[in-house]
Amino acid sequence: MGNTDIQEKVRQIFTDYLSRNGHRRTPERFAILDKIYSIDGHFSVEQLLHEMEAMKFRVSRATVYNTVTLLLDAKLIVRHSFNNSAQYEKSYNTQTHHHLICTECGRVSEFENKGIKGIIEESKFPRFTAMNYSLYVYGICSNCKRLKTIRMKKQNKSK
Amino acid sequence: MGNTDIQEKVRQIFTDYLSRNGHRRTPERFAILDKIYSIDGHFSVEQLLHEMEAMKFRVSRATVYNTVTLLLDAKLIVRHSFNNSAQYEKSYNTQTHHHLICTECGRVSEFENKGIKGIIEESKFPRFTAMNYSLYVYGICSNCKRLKTIRMKKQNKSK
DNA sequence: GTCAGTGCAAACTTTTTGCAACTAC
DNA sequence: GTAGTTGCAAAAAGTTTGCACTGAC
Numbered sequence: 184m185g186n187t188d189i190q191e192k193v194r195q196i197f198t199d200y201l202s203r204n205g206h207r208r209t210p211e212r213f214a215i216l217d218k219i220y221s222i223d224g225h226f227s228v229e230q231l232l233h234e235m236e237a238m239k240f241r242v243s244r245a246t247v248y249n250t251v252t253l254l255l256d257a258k259l260i261v262r263h264s265f266n267n268s269a270q271y272e273k274s275y276n277t278q279t280h281h282h283l284i285c286t287e288c289g290r291v292s293e294f295e296n297k298g299i300k301g302i303i304e305e306s307k308f309p310r311f312t313a314m315n316y317s318l319y320v321y322g323i324c325s326n327c328k329r330l331k332t333i334r335m336k337k338q339n340k341s342k
Numbered sequence: 343m344g345n346t347d348i349q350e351k352v353r354q355i356f357t358d359y360l361s362r363n364g365h366r367r368t369p370e371r372f373a374i375l376d377k378i379y380s381i382d383g384h385f386s387v388e389q390l391l392h393e394m395e396a397m398k399f400r401v402s403r404a405t406v407y408n409t410v411t412l413l414l415d416a417k418l419i420v421r422h423s424f425n426n427s428a429q430y431e432k433s434y435n436t437q438t439h440h441h442l443i444c445t446e447c448g449r450v451s452e453f454e455n456k457g458i459k460g461i462i463e464e465s466k467f468p469r470f471t472a473m474n475y476s477l478y479v480y481g482i483c484s485n486c487k488r489l490k491t492i493r494m495k496k497q498n499k500s501k
Numbered sequence: 502g503t504c505a506g507t508g509c510a511a512a513c514t515t516t517t518t519g520c521a522a523c524t525a526c
Numbered sequence: 527g528t529a530g531t532t533g534c535a536a537a538a539a540g541t542t543t544g545c546a547c548t549g550a551c
Contacts, residue, residue: 207505207550228540243508248541264423267516268540283470292470298461303477306455310484311442317478318462325469366525366530387515402533407516426541427515 184276190220193259193275200257214240215250219260225270225291263317265291281318287327343435349379352418352434359416373399374409378419384429384450422476424450440477446486 184192197216201208218234219226226234228247235242251271254260263270263282266289279300280293303316323331343351356375360367377393378385385393387406394401410430413419422429422441425448438459439452462475482490 205505209506209550211507241508245509245542246507249506264426267423267428269426283467283472285470286473294467296465299458299465302457302461303479306458306479308442308453308479308481311444311451311479311481312484312487313442313479313481314445315480317480318475319477320462320465320467320470320472320475322467322470322472322474325471328471364530368525368531370532400533404517404534405532408531 186220189276190217193220193273196275197254197257197259200253200259206253211242211246212250212253215242215247216254216259219254219271220273220275222273224293225263225265225272227268227270229268231271261315261317263319265289265319281320283320283322283324285324285327286321287323287331290324292324345379348435349376352379352432355434356413356416356418359412359418363415365412370401370405371409371412374401374406375413375418378413378430379432379434381432383452384422384424384431386427386429388427390430420474420476422478424448440479442479442481442483444483444486445480446482446490449483451483 193216194213197213198208200206201212215231215235218231218238218240222231222234228244228251231251232242232244232247235247251260255262255271259273259275260271261274263272265284270291278295280295281299283292283294284290299318303318306313352375353372356371357367359365360371374390374394377390377397377399381390381393387403387410390410391401391403391406394406410419414421414430418432418434419430420433422431424443429450437454439454440458442451442453443449458477462477465472
């Protein structure tokens, strides 16, 4: 599916969602949806606000929070909690992926693993209906590891 | 291992950690460690503060945050990000478990699944050294599901 | 015309920081 | 004695809320 097709499709889904739930189709809401679907990877509300400002579309913080809540409910985005702040991500037509989080630099990267995906999605839980899931693997990225090794060598020399 | 044994052991590990890193062994730090290891399940910094207060041990918010950071570094606790606030959990001598989070009531419960655990722990990642991981499964718990069904039936009747 | 939605600012929550007083070493 | 820690309070960061105005229906 091309990017324009996806944008059309998610607008459609959002329109349906809004009317089904008695919400209005405001320009702010669709501008925010479009912007989100142009972003690859994660973003925070603050980042989204800056992006909107950069494209000369003025929206208030409150409207962004409001819209993000609606989009979550419409299942058009997913929410993550990384470093003390909520991060969001588009979710229509995207691959289920998992996250590698470096505990040194805080950077988040994504990976796919069919085996992990399969076993989690097939799992059943007692008294609980699963909808979706997040897997975060914490560790240290190769770059931080390198820097850390250099730091430790220096420390040993100075002794 | 008995609870007293575990308390002894983690105090030991923390002592080692502190001296190895040139930190002082203050009564506040050990009181906080003891309290944490007496709590089953998750807790927030605010809860921890209340618990400390309840046992008549006065500590400042800053000291709790400071100590929690040290304990994370010493690998004696793990951190989770659930509902807009960091949640912590003791990690020494505890089973690796995963989390079911109800998106209606926000309640968090735990489950174990050897299959999931095995496949994640055996996975290798490019340019990344994994240390630990968190798996959060979002969905709806049986109680909220029941309530939701009742609510929907009422809504249909009133139409 | 009406009421949901928006913008703005204030309030609230969670976490971090600066600094004087304290204490483990 | 001295530097790392603590307590307190202020600041910062992220999110929610109240209210007057606006615009989608």
